[in-house]
Amino acid sequence: MSRPEDNLPPDLFYNDTESHKYTTSSRIQKIQSSMTYRALSLLHLTSPSLILDIGCGSGLSGEILSNSASEGTPGGPHIWIGFDISSSMLGIAIEKEVEGDLMLADAGQGVPFRPGTFDAAISISAIQWLCNAETSEESAAGRLSRFFNGLYASLRRGARAVCQFYPKNEQQKTMVSSAAVRAGFGAGLLEDDPGTKNAKTYLVLTVGGGDLDGDITGVVKGMEGVDVMDQRRRTKDRKRGEETKGSKKWIMRKKEQMERKGKVVKANSKYTGRKRRVAF
Amino acid sequence: MKLLTLNFLTCAVKTCKTSASSFPLHPRDSELEIVEAEINVQFLQNILPRLMWEELGGLVNELGLPSLPPTAPLPSALVESKLQAPESDTTGLNIEKLEVPSQVARDLHRVLLETCIMSGGLVCGNCGHEYKVLEGVANFLLPAHLV
Numbered sequence A: 001m002s003r004p005e006d007n008l009p010p011d012l013f014y015n016d017t018e019s020h021k022y023t024t025s026s027r028i029q030k031i032q033s034s035m036t037y038r039a040l041s042l043l044h045l046t047s048p049s050l051i052l053d054i055g056c057g058s059g060l061s062g063e064i065l066s067n068s069a070s071e072g073t074p075g076g077p078h079i080w081i082g083f084d085i086s087s088s089m090l091g092i093a094i095e096k097e098v099e100g101d102l103m104l105a106d107a108g109q110g111v112p113f114r115p116g117t118f119d120a121a122i123s124i125s126a127i128q129w130l131c132n133a134e135t136s137e138e139s140a141a142g143r144l145s146r147f148f149n150g151l152y153a154s155l156r157r158g159a160r161a162v163c164q165f166y167p168k169n170e171q172q173k174t175m176v177s178s179a180a181v182r183a184g185f186g187a188g189l190l191e192d193d194p195g196t197k198n199a200k201t202y203l204v205l206t207v208g209g210g211d212l213d214g215d216i217t218g219v220v221k222g223m224e225g226v227d228v229m230d231q232r233r234r235t236k237d238r239k240r241g242e243e244t245k246g247s248k249k250w251i252m253r254k255k256e257q258m259e260r261k262g263k264v265v266k267a268n269s270k271y272t273g274r275k276r277r278v279a280f
Numbered sequence B: 001m002k003l004l005t006l007n008f009l010t011c012a013v014k015t016c017k018t019s020a021s022s023f024p025l026h027p028r029d030s031e032l033e034i035v036e037a038e039i040n041v042q043f044l045q046n047i048l049p050r051l052m053w054e055e056l057g058g059l060v061n062e063l064g065l066p067s068l069p070p071t072a073p074l075p076s077a078l079v080e081s082k083l084q085a086p087e088s089d090t091t092g093l094n095i096e097k098l099e100v101p102s103q104v105a106r107d108l109h110r111v112l113l114e115t116c117i118m119s120g121g122l123v124c125g126n127c128g129h130e131y132k133v134l135e136g137v138a139n140f141l142l143p144a145h146l147v
């Protein structure tokens, strides 16, 4: 099946016709709603919270977030803020008079909220779009890092985020989850029905500092098919000291650190970290 | 856009991230509307410590709405107990002590969750960038050179 994100930018793909088709399809409604409930079960909310919905579209998830606990929404009713890059999708949400607040924004440009705003974040079937850079000025890596850095800062300590997405291949899966880890999240990938055409990938993210202290292992403990990509594991690896200062590995890590801090770093090349010949 | 959201939104321009004056955004030529919503006291209690009260007061003044008290209420001030029979009791004789939203909670709910900016602009105090609001939706898309 062809992937829409390989052919058009999201705001053009989700035009009035496609947004209408999308929202009125009972098959789509059913799938999006079951994924929203799955994400909610991973968020473990116990009381009314402030939630960010990234790529909220026409508000299919939002309608569930606004429901009360007795209607089946854990910890509900929640208050949510949703943003999307498609004005047609948001137009349908307005017509439906959803209760959440809506914004027109591009996740690849960041998350413009002050630090510690949200109790949780959810994103259903949206962030694979970030892997396709729309213009030549942008790189997918840059868009992913702006998104995850912004999301990380906008969540309060101890918060969780769950992003269900459709990775194109293993490489894209790794690209997305490592961008999240680099932003500071504890991250785990959960797969439902792996290997089938109904496979669903959930990126479960935690922000350290609260009860969880970024420990993803507690969240996904006992769940089948969960791959834990804990940042702390990387730190431990590093301590073993096989990495010497000035080595290629060391330079690459330093460059990554600088980039994360927003510094401009020279692109890596086959010469990076090589010994220079002594010049006379 | 609810005033709640405005109490958390900052300017999205890259060079504004480190500037204190990129929060709060200032409304310009705004058209307000009250959109009724069910009161959620537990949510209000949850969000109260995270509000920037002074900035909320400033916003309310900029919009020409009645001023807020100078300091934020305590979460405990959002409920009050009332002696009344529960709705299920048709005799009205089984009087109980019930926790109900206080006037303070209802006022806060009105300001944060029911008062909406339907159109106008939101202006950054640092760079002057104006984010347009149309049909209650703010446009935060930036030209590439500002990202």
Ligand SMILES: C[S@@+](CC[C@H](N)C(=O)[O-])C[C@H]1O[C@@H](n2cnc3c(N)ncnc32)[C@H](O)[C@@H]1O
Residues within 6 Å of the ligand: A010, A011, A014, A032, A054, A055, A056, A057, A058, A059, A060, A061, A083, A084, A085, A086, A089, A105, A106, A107, A108, A123, A124, A125, A126, A129, A130
């Ligand atoms: C398959 S729809 C899902 C919508 C909604 N989450 C749902 O479950 O019904 C994908 C949505 O992601 C949005 N999207 C794609 N790229 C985006 C970006 N960079 N920023 C914000 N939204 C984006 C699209 O406009 C579209 O509404």
Ligand SMILES: [Zn+2]
Residues within 6 Å of the ligand: B011, B012, B013, B016, B022, B124, B125, B126, B127, B128, B129
């Ligand atoms: Zn600004």
